Amino acid sequence: MLTPRQQLILSVIVEDYVQSAEPVGSRTLSKHERFHLSSATIRNEMADLEELGFLDQPHASAGRIPSQKGYRYYVDHLTSEGRLDGETVLALQDLFRQRMDEWERVAHQTSVVLSQLTQYTTIVLGPHIHQERIKQIQLIPLGGAKAVAILVTDAGQVTSRQVQLSDDIPAEHVAGMVHLLNQRLTGTPLFRLGSRMYKELASEIGSVLEHYEDALLVLDELAKAASASQRVFVGGTTNILSQPEFRDVDKVKPLLEMLEQPDWVAAVLSLQPKAGVKVRIGLENGLPTLQSCTVISATYRVAGVPVGSVGIIGPTRMHYERVIRILDYTSQVLSRAMTERLSGKK
Amino acid sequence: MLTPRQQLILSVIVEDYVQSAEPVGSRTLSKHERFHLSSATIRNEMADLEELGFLDQPHASAGRIPSQKGYRYYVDHLTSEGRLDGETVLALQDLFRQRMDEWERVAHQTSVVLSQLTQYTTIVLGPHIHQERIKQIQLIPLGGAKAVAILVTDAGQVTSRQVQLSDDIPAEHVAGMVHLLNQRLTGTPLFRLGSRMYKELASEIGSVLEHYEDALLVLDELAKAASASQRVFVGGTTNILSQPEFRDVDKVKPLLEMLEQPDWVAAVLSLQPKAGVKVRIGLENGLPTLQSCTVISATYRVAGVPVGSVGIIGPTRMHYERVIRILDYTSQVLSRAMTERLSGKK
DNA sequence: ATTAGCACTCGTTGCAGTAAAGTGCTAATA
């Protein structure tokens, strides 16, 4: 579709603009080492590229900047896979040498390190524990009819919730109930703790236990707590403020407001089934607020099943190649670390 | 120290400036309903107030704005206790009608509501659980020598941590260990789980259990986890961006960077022993970054013991009276709610 | 003690003029 020369020009324009944030002029390009062309020739090519929609011109006497379509073409055709530099790799490897069971800390650290490395804003979506299996359920009475229900998964995740039991339930019934629940549910993956299983169990429990409503309540609360357990970590929010395109408070504000809402952040980074790194440029994100932003994200997996994701938000004028490589690498290492954790290797 | 008329003038200047964010001139004041003085008279008074250090003048031909000292005088002598308006009271009461056992949600909601009500940035420091007592300790083996240690307090807080036990420890020893720990520690307040108790227990446990290092490790980890459990919630960060004094990205950035670090936020709001609302204006905060900010904070208590705090960060040009009243009220209601929760009332 | 009046200061706004950067087009060149 584009001639090799046009590709080269587009490529250099993107890379120059990403670095300088200034529109790139024909003279700048003609001085570039990879050309021995005059500025006039390049001007003609640029005019063509603009007509094809790959370049924009802020105003008549300015240089060119890549359009959304231009960035898209660059990402799709003009970047290579390649290796990360050693320093970055080391920083990331360090990150995952930590104890993987302290998930909160790992996720938080990841967001901190990634935003340092990239100078953009980082989002880490903590792992869904849907895939994990029930190891044990506990119910600890607190006095009154209150109790704490605790669920531990085989990966060692602990989820808990306070419940209000029937007023008159005797201690031995509570014990019996917990016993039955464990007997019946140990080994069950959490994602099956949904409505289907609920009904199946209801009848069975009802025939054995007197306080079966309490048992169901406990299950229900635990299921809710478990499904709400995915946490969102945002790091390097203030990096946005260093970007020249966001020097204006009115431009940053809507963005920061979005980043303040974990639900929204989670939605933007919602799991994509496909493997690999996903790049959404400008309006491809589907939100007007993000029209001058690019979101790059990657999921990480446990034993092949996606459980969470990491993402970077920055201006469309983003250092694509580097960020893609970093996220690719991070998600791979993270997947491996999480999988090892689960399969019980030390 | 100040004549009644000077007080009145200072008062009106503060209130006018807080609302308009524009330096207040003598003419504006002379038109104010509470005066029947000419602008010239007021000019003389203002010149005096400036000389005394209560007012500043941005430049020679501008009106006056309150100095840090001026705000301090205003807060100390010119505000009254008074009542909150009904709407605000309702919004706050709503907040604490929630289930108090879901602390994370309450704290988060508090920060959201307070920042909506005040249009400033809100910080909520989650409760220390030092005062709570151990209800039960659990140790759930995960396979390998890994296990999850869980601690439940009498208030129903659950804290957990993964631990690595000795490789060769038999299941019945684990059970015995947990039994002993519970027998020995149930009812102990968490703050005693520190080093002193550690030593006391060490000898006792050592004489009974074979794997006493494991028991101590478990205790140690739980103590660490419990003391790290105080969480920080920051809400309405972007409200800062609406303040005219922070229209400039370079001015907001350092502030937002600070707010991004929970440790720092916690430090700024660190517990003050005295009751009531604390107001720190500008440099009183001790940090150059906060020189044009005011931090107002209040602690909340459980049964009289301070366990956490709520705070508001805004420009020194702050709506003092209102914010003080809101925080005063919030901390009281919160204290009551938390205390009731603990004493087991439903 | 208060006020009217006035000269003075300082920041803001609008405007013309200039310099710089970059383009598009045409005509010359390899």
Add this chain to the structure above:
DNA sequence: TATTAGCACTTTACTGCAACGAGTGCTAAT
């Protein structure tokens, strides 16, 4: 036919300047 040199044109950014407005401080009158 593809490339390049040259030039007129456009637009922005910057600079200096005058006019304006808000507000003060001071003095003299009430």
